[in-house]
Amino acid sequence: MRDISDAQLAKLLDKDIFHHISDSADKLGLECYVVGGYVRDLFLERPSNDIDVVVVGSGIQVASELKAMLGKRAHLSVFRNFGTAQVKYKNTEVEFVGARKESYSHDSRKPIVEDGTLEDDQNRRDFTINALAVCLNKDHFGELVDPFGGVDDLWDGIIRTPLDPDVTFSDDPLRMLRCVRFATQLNFFIEDETFEALERNAERIKIISGERIEEELNKIMMTPTPSKGFIELYRCGLLQLILPELVALDVVETKNGRAHKNNFYHTLEVLDNICKHTDNLWLRWAALLHDIGKAKCKRWDPAVGWTFHNHNFVGAKMVPGIFRRLKLPMDSKMKYVQKQVDLHMRPIVIADEEVTDSAVRRLMNDAGDDIDDLMTLCEADITSKNAIRKQHFLDNFRTVREKLKDLKERDYKRLLQPCVDGNEIMEMFNLQPSREVGVLKHTLKDAVLDNKVANEREPLLNLLRDKAKEMGLI
Structure with a gap:
């Protein structure tokens, strides 16, 4: 985070594309501002290629003028039904929209849109940190317009809405997921009043399509510490509606003085562990769902205590239904996650016993090309607080990996299918x-x-x- 004066903002925006936009807007006599994430990320010193421009007037008109000015080097797309346009120039995309004010009906997140002022447009923004605007007109180039103290909130690491959060979230419930997503991505706190509004309006998420929910969940999943997002979703009541199977793991029972671990928080620890080693979104989903079957499989055995036999098999059976409901892809990506959930106990069983060539060959045959990912998941699954037991597993996993490497080098994989079919x-x-x-x-x-x-x-x-x-x- 850095403090930036208007003069410094003007220097940061001293790029051909912004001067071309400025010239286009000035030629048409229209106010023009770069807004939202691009401005926020200037202060946060984060890279951003998405440029959103608000025009007090017709955004399409300014975009068309910019295209005419840039000539064949630029590509213009116009979306008249939405009153927006996009200009692609070199490696840059600029979205243009006219300033507007919005009103909503209770059963839809599609607003009734009217032309508005810059103030109207900033009022409709989701969060104060996304309501920042910087003027691009030549006479005021680089001047910041920050009516809600968004810069102060950036410094304080706070997510809050510009206006009444109940109205903001009820009007467009997707903003509740965006609230948690931004808090997770930026490692910010959700301001108390805003969080309380999340709790009050959680049920409104039911009008949001699975596709939009999926998009936000995937963005949370791709953060360095997605557990933060899932805990916030749980605290405000959204996770119970989106992924109740995960919430069902937050139970700890004690019988005869013996308790099992909290599998909800264990799952989130495994998810964070795996994020240290991979950017593979679907392996991260596998980590989130690896113990999803435990709530259905929990049993008390007087001889050994709490058991979760076959939870990997039951969990794998649950994966397609969860993917279908969340509109996640039902193709090879789902099957990959399902296989990881199904097999995630196998390396642990091998590592807990004598690591034989036979057991490792079978594992390699069943996991196929995903064997290395499976081993990464299983190593992330070691969350024991018993240092000796944890080191025992890690040492044995190292042996499993060495045997896998040895078997690959000897090309056993080619020999695993019998030559008689x-x-x-x-x-x-x-x-x-x-x-x-x-x-x-x-x-x-x-x-x-x-x-x-x-x-x-x-x-x-x-x-x-x-x-x-x-x-x-x-």
């Missing part, structure tokens, strides 16, 4: 697709994975005949 099995024993064919295929695959038989035709055919004879097929 299902079609040949059916032909040999005159079978149709059936359970028997599956049993015979698994017999061969298990033998190869356990290194009991070389992956060569003659040894496999001999094994196949013996198994078929045992099953009464010959």
Whole structure:
């Protein structure tokens, strides 16, 4: 964060694109301001390529004039239904809109829009830190307009709305998610009155489409510490409506003096851990959902205490429904997350026992190309406060990784599929697709994975005949 005078703002905006916009607006006799995130990020010393320009008058008219001034070097797109236009010039995109005031009906976030002043336009902004405007007209170039103390809020690290937060959030409930997202991205605090309005208006999120919710959640997920965002969503009541399966993990039961860990906060710790090692959005989703099945699988066993047997399998079954509801992609990305959730216990089980070649081969076969990501997830999942136990797992995981590397180098992956396939099995024993064919295929695959038989035709055919004879097929 830095303090910037108007003269310094003018220097920071001393770029061809801003002078061209200035000349275009002055030629048309219209007030013109760069607003929102671009201005905010100047103060925060963050890079920003998104330039939003508000014109007191027709934004489309200024955009068209700018295109005429830049000639073939620029591309103009006009969206008359929304009263906006976009100019692409070199590596820069500039969005133009006319200053406006808005009013809303209770059952929609689509506003009734009227032409307005700069003041009207700043009043409709979501947060004070996004309501900053800097004049681009030549006579006032670089002058900051900050009616709500947005710069002070940047210094104080506060997110708050320009006007009544209840009205702001009720009018457009997506702003509630944006509030949490900005607090997470910038590591800011949500001002008390604004947070209380989040709690009061949380139910309004139900009118927001899954696609818009997904977009904001993904932005939270891609922050350095997404747990901050999920805790804020939980505190204000939004997470209960968006992802109740995660909230269901915030239960700690004690029986006979034995308690299990809080799987909600454990999950968030795993998510933050994984963010230290990867920018892979879908591996981050896998971390968030890796224990999602535990609430359904929790059981009390007098001999061993609390158990969560098969929670990975149950959790994997839950992933498609969660993705579908949140409008997350139902393609290979969902299947990737599902596989990570399903397999995340396997390396832990291996690491807790003797690390055998056979177990590692099976793991590599089942995880395929995602084996390294799976190992990263599992290492992030080690959150034990017992330093000795934690080091034991880390040491064994290191052994697992070494064996994986060794097996890859020896090209075991190529040998994991038996060289006798299902079609040949059916032909040999005159079978149709059936359970028997599956049993015979698994017999061969298990033998190869356990290194009991070389992956060569003659040894496999001999094994196949013996198994078929045992099953009464010959």
